[in-house]
Amino acid sequence: MQDYEKLGVFYLGKVVDAQSGQPTDELLLYDSRDLTTHAVIIGMTGSGKTGLGLDLIEEAAMDGIPVLAVDPKGDLGNLLLTFPDLAPSDFRPWIDESEAQRENVSPDDLAAQKAEQWRQGLTDWGQSGERIRSLREKVDFAIYTPGGSAGLPISVLKGFDAPPPEVMDDPDALREQVGGTVSGLLGLLGIGADPLKSREHILLSNLLVTAWQQGQSLDMAGLIHGIQKPPFAQIGVMNVDSFFPEKDRFELAMTLNNLLASPGFQAWTRGEPLDVGHFLFTPAGKPRVSIMSIAHLGDAERQFFVSLLLNATLGWMRTQSGTSSLRALLYMDEVAGYFPPNGNPPTKPPMLTLLKQARAFGLGITLATQNPVDLDYKGLSNTGTWMIGRLQTENDKARILEALQGAMAGQNPLTTEQLDRLLSGLGKRVFLLHNVHENAPVLFTTRWTMSYLAGPITGSGIKRLMTGRPTESGGQTAESRSAPMPSATGLQPSATTRPMIPPGITEVFLPTRAADVQYHPQLLAVAQVHYSSVKQRVDVNGTLPLAVEVTDGPIPVNWEDAVEVPVNPAALERQGAEGATFASIPSALLNAKNYPKWAKEAAKFVAASKPLTLWQDPSSGVLSTPGETEGDFRARASLAGREARDARVEALRARYAPKLQTLQERLQKAQIKVGQQQAQAQQAQLQTAMNVGVGILGALFGGGRKTSATSTVRSGVSGMGRAMREGQDVQAAMAEADNVHQQLVALQVQVQQEIDALTPGAELERVDIKAKSADVSVPLVALAWFPFTKDESGKLTPAWEGAQ
Incomplete structure (x- = not known):
């Protein structure tokens, strides 16, 4: 079987012969860069659309490309049903008991059948359990359930964070994000609002813009307060109270407050923030497939969340550098209602902007739907790849033909009638692929999915898949999540009052917002470091806060045990929290003479053991920047590697293009010559047969002179010689064509x-x-007080800002 495991190539299936309708041995290998011009998958229920979508996401994951997937029905959760060992016990929890009853077998027997079915299906398509194992190793899979508790939660209503500077500096981008956010929120409240006419929409938009322009995020409480007492006196040229009377504003504030107070609201405030970069890569830089499961939500809630997600994706996209390689994939299943040809739901404007602009940033958009009338065809004019399966009605086919003719303008070698016949004859799992980067449409059948297709994954299934997976905090940096923290173990018992500190010792407090804290002492050394390297073109200054425990033993301080503290030295305070308790201080920390010595030791330790660590990708030569985490750099380097690979591939193809074109032209001429020689040989054979036949008939039946018949026979014999020579010419022409073909x-x-x-x-x-x-x-070596909180069991938890 042809090798398909290549970076930058998606193995989607096999080419289907248009005449016979049967799969050929030719693999359908799709260039991942073609997805930067976006794709649409259309097919009725039972067409194999879901399998094709999963194939596409699986191949992206195999290529190390992160995926953000929106799942309105629950089908995409099947991506987590990957079983490398293909054991029946892996399939058993996902067996449909009613199917087992219909098949008149036990659930265990059905699980064994499914396991064997998947093993055989993978084998037939040149795949195995090892490829599944590789898939699971290459990416992190996660299912999020915004507004629900089955999967990983997302905090989307805790506040509306200010967008990045790239959005704030672009008036159009800011308007789109504000409009989408407000439209979604009002839709959640059941308020249909025209951005140009609705006073609710205009007021909320102004509140968001005012806060964001001041560099502030706005939470729900702040939004409610702003409705009651706006931080501006006018809206346009009108007084606020004239534009939106105080009494009416109070009713809007109460509506929002009721949402805030509702029991179901809390599900929208817990979990990870709406951070697209975090959804695409883990803190360690591993690509992710993040599935946003929204099947449990109502229509208004779905519109609200998807509009926020799309606007957040736009904001993230605008912070990225331009690229022609595929950086990430946004996949949306069952897009009906979110991107309609008529109407303007809050999801439509950001989706249209993504389709128009995402290509420049390497973000590929793929939309899937059952019915072509669900899609805005003006928006789909920006879509370069169409994958069309079986359609429900003749009207659906007519719409698709019309859209395809527009999409293929100037490059379609097929007539409308030919396209019609192809679409009419599509079988299950067979799709018509139109790719603007290829010369002609092609039929193909999808490969066997590595994921087990168990049907829609419900809340209980999602909970089973996500149980035991820790929720990552997206509000801290990767360093603060992974850095060890100073502990309170082994310290002295707590005292009730703040200890007296002798003169000559600097005393500082780490900031905290917690109440009822206990302070424990550590030695804090803040080093100022200059790192320089001509070879790596690095010349930076850094601040390195180090904390270490001090004991009363023979070696009070062991700098090898020092940990970096994620705290800004400028934020250190001189006073602690009111009502706090304090642990006793080791005597060594109360000796002012020790501090100058510890400062020198800290400087030596930093010079010897605290280098500036950078990372370099050998394939692309890209070097991380100071302060960039390894995870962030891995994400950036993976794209740089694809860009470098794509550029070298293009250079190779350009270098060989003249030779390939010459051989293709020679092959075409040789094939034409073969046809001509075959035609001449057939003509010679026919003429010879006629001459010989006439001569023999004349000799047998008379009707002419004997010499005339003999001459005709001789002429036929001579013609046979010519026919043989023509046959030899055919063989020579075929040999020449075969030789050129072998060279090609x-x-x-x-x-x-x-x-x-x-x-x-x-x-x-x-x-x-x-x-x-x-x-x-x-410059600073000090006695530092680290705050902790204590639970009912007496366990101490770090409580300073930036701690985890």
């Missing part, structure tokens, strides 16, 4: 081998840049 195949194999050799896969290289002793100073 050999050259294509050579090109592909050179492309395969470009595949990146090297691990990141760690680059440590040490600071010189003269470039390290410790």
Whole structure:
């Protein structure tokens, strides 16, 4: 079987012969970069649309491309049903008991049948459990349930965070994000609002813009307060009270407050923030497939969440650099109602903007639907790939034909009648693929999915899949999530009053917002470090706060145990929280003479053991920047690797293009010559047969002179010689064509081998840049009070800002 496991190539199935309707041996390999011009999948229930969508996402994951998927029905949760061992016990929890009853078998027997069915199906398509294992290793899979508790929660109503500067500096982008956010929120309240006419929409929009322009985020409480007492006196040229009377504003505030007070509201305030970058990559930089399951929500809630998600995606997109390679995939299943040809739901404007602009940032959009009337065809004019399966009605087919003719303008080699016949004859799992990057449409049948197709995954199934998975905090940096924290173990018992500190010792407090805290002492050394490397083109200054426990033993401080503290030295306070208790202080910390010595030790430790760690991707040569986490750099390097690979592939193809074109032209001429020689040979054979036949008939039956018949026979014999020579010419022409074809195949194999050799896969290289002793100073060495809170069991939990 042809090798399909190549970066940048999606294995979607096999080409189908249009005449016979049967699959051929030719694999359908789709260039991942083609998805940057977006795709649409259309097919009725039973067409295989879901399987094709899962194939597409699986292939993206195999290529290390992160996916953000919106799942209105629950089908995409099947992506987590991947069983490398293909054991019946893996399938058993997902067996439909009613199906087992219909099949008159036990659930265990049906699980064994499903396991064998999947094993055989994968084998038939050149796949195995090892490929499934590789899929699970390459990406992180997660199911989110906004407004619900079955999967990972998302906090979307806790507040409306100010967008990044790239959005704030773009009036059109800011208007789109404000409009989408407000339209979704009002839709959640059951208020249909025209952005240009609705006073509710205009007031809320102005409140958001005012807060965001001041660099502030706005929570629900602040929004309610702003409705009652707006921070501006006018809206346009009118007084606020004239535009929107206070009494009416109070009713709107009460409506929002009722939402805030409703029991179901809390589900919208817990969990990870709406951070698209976090959905696409883990803190360690591993690509993610994040599935937004919204089947449990009502229509207004779905519109609200999807509009927020799409606007957040727009904001994230605008912070990225431009690229022609596929950076990430946004997949939306069952898009009906979110991008309609008529009407303007809050999801439509951001989706239209994404289809128009996302290509420049390497973000591919794929939309899937059952019915072509669900889609805005003006928006789909920005879609480069169409995958069309079986359709329900003749009207659906007519709409698709009309849309395809527009999409294929200037490049379609098929007539409308030919397209009609192709669409009419589509079978299950067979799709018509139109790709603007290819010369002609092609039929293909989808490959077997690696994921087990158990049907829609309900809330109980999602809970089973996500049970035991910790919720990651998106509100902290990767460093603060992974850095070890100073502990309170082994410290002295708590005292009730703040200890007296001798003169000459600097005393600081880490900031906290908690109440009833206990403070525990640590030695805090804040180092100022200058890192420089001509080779790596690095010249930066950094601040390194280190905390270490102090004991009363023979070696009070062991700097090897020091940990970096995620705190801004400028935020350190001189006074602690009111009513706090304090732990006793080791005597060494109360000796002012120790601090200058500890400062020197800290400086030596930093110079010897705290280098500036950067990361370099060998395949692309990209180097991380100071302050960039390894996870963030891995995400950036994966794109840089694809960009470098794509550029080298293009260069290779350009280098070999003249040779390939020459051979293709020679092959075409040789094939034409074969046809001509065959025609001449057939003509010669026919003429010879006629001459010989006439001569023999004349000799047998007379009707002419004997010499005339003999001459005709001789002429026929001579013609036989010519026919033989013509046959030899045919063989020679065929041999020449075959020779040229072999040369062309050999050259294509050579090109592909050179492309395969470009595949990146090297691990990141760690680059440590040490600071010189003269470039390290410790301006602050202090007794630092770290706040902790205590639960009923007596367990202490860090309570300073930035702690986890």
